[in-house]
Amino acid sequence: MKVLVAVKHAIDYNVKPDIHTETGQVDLAQVKKAINPFDEISLEEAVRLKERGHVGEIVAVAIGSAEAKDSLRHAYALGADRALLVETDQPLQPLAVAKLLKVIVEREQPQLIFLGKQAVGEDYGQTGQMLAALLGMGVGTFSSALQIAEGHIVVTREIDKGTETIALQLPAVITSDLRLNEPRFIKLPNLMMAKKKAIETLAANDLGVDLRPRFTVTRAVEPAPRPGAVQFATVNELVKQLRQTEVLV
Amino acid sequence: MSVLVLAEVDGKTLKPSTYQAITAATYWGLAIDVLVYGKDLDAALAEASTISGVRQVLHAQADHLQHPLVEDVSDLVMTIASDYNVILTAHSVFGKSLLPGIAARLDTASITDVIAIEAPSHYVRPSYAGNILAHIDNHEDVQIVSVRSTAFRAAERNGNAQIVEISVPPSRAVSRWISEQLSHSERPELNSARVVIAGGRSLGEQFDSLLNPLAEKLDAAIGATRACVDAGFAANELQVGQTGTIIAPELYIAVGISGAMQHIAGIKDSKVIVAINHDPDAPIFKYADYGLVADLFSALPELNAALQ
Numbered sequence: 001m002k003v004l005v006a007v008k009h010a011i012d013y014n015v016k017p018d019i020h021t022e023t024g025q026v027d028l029a030q031v032k033k034a035i036n037p038f039d040e041i042s043l044e045e046a047v048r049l050k051e052r053g054h055v056g057e058i059v060a061v062a063i064g065s066a067e068a069k070d071s072l073r074h075a076y077a078l079g080a081d082r083a084l085l086v087e088t089d090q091p092l093q094p095l096a097v098a099k100l101l102k103v104i105v106e107r108e109q110p111q112l113i114f115l116g117k118q119a120v121g122e123d124y125g126q127t128g129q130m131l132a133a134l135l136g137m138g139v140g141t142f143s144s145a146l147q148i149a150e151g152h153i154v155v156t157r158e159i160d161k162g163t164e165t166i167a168l169q170l171p172a173v174i175t176s177d178l179r180l181n182e183p184r185f186i187k188l189p190n191l192m193m194a195k196k197k198a199i200e201t202l203a204a205n206d207l208g209v210d211l212r213p214r215f216t217v218t219r220a221v222e223p224a225p226r227p228g229a230v231q232f233a234t235v236n237e238l239v240k241q242l243r244q245t246e247v248l249v
Numbered sequence: 250m251s252v253l254v255l256a257e258v259d260g261k262t263l264k265p266s267t268y269q270a271i272t273a274a275t276y277w278g279l280a281i282d283v284l285v286y287g288k289d290l291d292a293a294l295a296e297a298s299t300i301s302g303v304r305q306v307l308h309a310q311a312d313h314l315q316h317p318l319v320e321d322v323s324d325l326v327m328t329i330a331s332d333y334n335v336i337l338t339a340h341s342v343f344g345k346s347l348l349p350g351i352a353a354r355l356d357t358a359s360i361t362d363v364i365a366i367e368a369p370s371h372y373v374r375p376s377y378a379g380n381i382l383a384h385i386d387n388h389e390d391v392q393i394v395s396v397r398s399t400a401f402r403a404a405e406r407n408g409n410a411q412i413v414e415i416s417v418p419p420s421r422a423v424s425r426w427i428s429e430q431l432s433h434s435e436r437p438e439l440n441s442a443r444v445v446i447a448g449g450r451s452l453g454e455q456f457d458s459l460l461n462p463l464a465e466k467l468d469a470a471i472g473a474t475r476a477c478v479d480a481g482f483a484a485n486e487l488q489v490g491q492t493g494t495i496i497a498p499e500l501y502i503a504v505g506i507s508g509a510m511q512h513i514a515g516i517k518d519s520k521v522i523v524a525i526n527h528d529p530d531a532p533i534f535k536y537a538d539y540g541l542v543a544d545l546f547s548a549l550p551e552l553n554a555a556l557q
Contacts, residue, residue, distance in 0.1 A: 016510070017377045026381055094349065095358055122376045122383075123491075124361055126349035129319070133350030138320055138423035141346040144485075154427065159342045160440075160494075162431040162486055166318065169423045178475070178492050179485065214358035215387040218371075223382055223517065229524060229540030235551040238523070238541050247500045247521045248467075248556075 001148075001170075002057045003046045004110035006101055007075050009068035010036040011121040024219040035071040038116025040078070042176045044183040045146065046114060047079035054148045055112075057081045061104050063097055065089050069199055076194035077186045083197065088204035092211060098130035099209040105135060110171065112153065117142055117175040132173035140168050144179040251280040251304070255326065255338040255347070258285065261292040265441050266339035268403035271300055273396040274337050275404075276366040280304040283410075284329070286322060286417070288315040294412050303410040311417040316426035319346050324418045326351050333391070340395040352393040359393040360385055364400035378491045379514035398440060399497035399518060432484055439470045439487065445498045445519075447472030447489055448482075451505040451545065456482040459549045460504070466556045472496065474512050490515035505545045508533030525549075 011017065012032040020027040035043075049055040060075035062068040063086040072083040086100050105113060118125035132139035140146075140155035144163065147154040156165045158177050168174075204211060232238040242248040252274045257264040267283075274281045283297050286309040297306045309325055326347075330336060336351065338344040340362045352359035365373040370387045372394065439445065444467045448460050456477065464471050473483035475490055489496055491514035501519035505526060506512060513536055516522065524537035527544050534540045541548060 011377070013378075014510075016380055019381070026377065093358065095353060095356075098353055120378070123378070125345055126352075126359055126361060129346060129349035130353035130359075133323060133353040136421075136423075138318075139346070139350065140424075141319070142342060157342075158485060159429070160486070161438075162429060164316075164429040165427040167425045167427055172423075179479075214389055215360065215385050218384045218386050220376075220381045220383050222380065223375075226517070226522070226536050226538070229534045229537035231534075231540045231542065233541075235541065235543070235548055235555050238539060239552065239555040241539060242500075242521075242523070245521070 042114035128175035442470035444469035
């Protein structure tokens, strides 16, 4: 069985973004980027399925500028068999990304398609659901456990008050949540070897997909800062204050 | 010109987040229809028909909707989508799983996790783990929107809407519900509780024994950090933060919580934040309104006694 894993070269999750004073937009030019953590979890899951004998080939696909190759090399080092970059310098919104991925899915015909539940950064959390809907496939969002069976996959999902287990007919789309697994530590030799591997590159503009933006982020603002805590020395003083301000009744 | 709100039924009744979504839907000043789908819906339909501002309740009943699946509800919504200018739902787990797919099938954008509607196609939504508020102009003819419940008050109940039955397409059967494993807690729900008391990993095995008595006294929901959940001291659904539940209670008490960015993203809209931590340099104190530098193993019993 072939598995496709979508990989986003995203803002590093430890970075606190700044707003560019002139444009009023988040300044992404010099920001450290890395593989989106939820996509790394997806890759790890694909590798584990391969180790258990369910999967023959893992194809990692990134959509973005040439620098996204860094995340594809990370995917190689984790255990991807093939890497594909759909190259564009234009920032893309979720619907355009889903449409590009649909073209790749139709070309590659995987049985399972993994995406992270969201990309850190814009936090839209849409692309997997959009892709599944465009392909007419079932989707297992917020997945925390998977089991492959004959012709279908059993997915445990994190829901508002616990978990839910569903079965999806294959091919299907899975979006990974944090607790699906813990990605393995990448060894340096693997990373060195990954540098030598080929990355097939397609131009996004050649794939016949409508990439135009559907909405505009007109400005980005920082939420109003909180003033910082008034410190108390004892529990009794704290409780007295809370009673006075009527938050404790 | 009208708005469609996708409701969610929890057992027999409507989820509180449906009331908040209906408040958000009133922004456009258009007629509001509420779609209620599932099986055995009598109580939920009666409830929905009394929510203020609702014109019609669309009743979609079918055996295969007893445990709604994204694909089946998406097919149902597509049968009526062309009648609406706005399709809106709460940004619950089901809402966020469902809505983007509907948008894609309509070849339009979806705007998720909206915390404010500033004009008919202008929204504010958090990004970068809540560090940035993005103002968005949506250029699409149809507005597909999910709203963060804690940002909208619940709609009232003095309406009298008509209930209209609609036909449900058969299940596509690409997905099948197997089971659910729900936590049965006597405590209020995390995302709608007036008071939340949350603990970090340092509570360890004493997580329940330290927090339960206080939660009882304050009628509070209990929350936990991701690290605490990962260490197995608290159940997964108690996780508060960017990747867990985002809350905005009147009072939030953080016990032994350092204030990691992903946790702060989940609590920063709380009205009053109280932090108890032994480390005076813990980042949580920058976000808290009131702080107490103390060892939590002695401070919590003291707090419990002080609340008698």
